Amino acid sequence: MSVQDFMTKDVVTVTSTTPIFDAIDLMKKHDIHRLPVIDNGKLSGLITEGTIAEATPSKATSLSVYEMNYLLNKTTVGDVMVKHVKTTTPDALLExxxxxxRENNINVLPVCDGTQLVGIITNNDIFDAFLRITGYNAGGTRITLQITDDHTGVLAAITSLLAEKNYSIATIVVNPMELSTIIELQIESRSTDELQQVFEKAGYTVLSAVLTNNH
Structure with a gap:
């Protein structure tokens, strides 16, 4: 899985000379919380709701409403943007x-191919990726198996068993634990009880077998 498989490609941007009020209007219009700043075709910064809030005079200020509006009208994106921006590349691993x-405690990474901005990936994109990987949006049955004797060929045996019974697998997630391995399978069938019986008859420990709905 690479970043380009999950990033947002249609990116709304501003320039460093864009007035703060215009940037705020863009965020509201597109329901987004940050904007990459592009100057001369290159990424030069990032502006977020947080950086704008920090630049906005607080209610405790002695400035009048007129003075505050005058100050903000003169403020541009370049005055308050984050200039040292962490980025990633489209072919980078999603992980x-x-x-x-996580290491930098940030919620967004602009995606650059060389000097050109080609996308953006946010924490919401990560959440969407997790839902897709686990098959959450696919209807069917979620089977959770506990494998205490993990060895080469376990997955092959499981997939062969399902193929023999003519069941189709949507996704497989393997979660190695300290004393066992947990395998979660999203199967394109609503025959939950039958699937549980198939695995139990084959000697597998079934922790759960639940019906999932399309979302």
Whole structure:
């Protein structure tokens, strides 16, 4: 899985000379919380709701409404943007992007191919990726198996068993634990009880077998 498979490609941007009020209007119009700043075709910064809030005079200020509006009208994106922006590349592993975001406590990474901005990936894109990987949006049956004797060929045996019974697998998630391995399968069938019996008869420990709905 690479960043380009999950990033937002249609990116709304501003320039460093864009007035703050215009940037705010763009965020509201597109229901987004941050905007990459592009100057001369290159990424030069990032502006977020947080950086705008920090630049806005507080209610405790002694400035009048007129003075505050005058000040904000003169403020541009370049005055308050984050200039040292962490980025990623479209062919980077999704896991690397997640790690970068976690390590730097940030919710967004602009995606650059060389000097050109080609997308943006946010925490919401990561959530969507997780839902897709786990097959959450696909209807069918979620089977959770506990494998205490993990060895080469376990997945092959499971897939062969399902193929023999003419069941189609939507997704497989393997979660290695300390004393066992948990395997979750999203199967394109609503025959939950039958599927549980298939695995139990084959000697597998079924932790759960639940019906999932399309979302």
């Amino acid at each position: 690397d992007a997640i790690y970068e975001m």
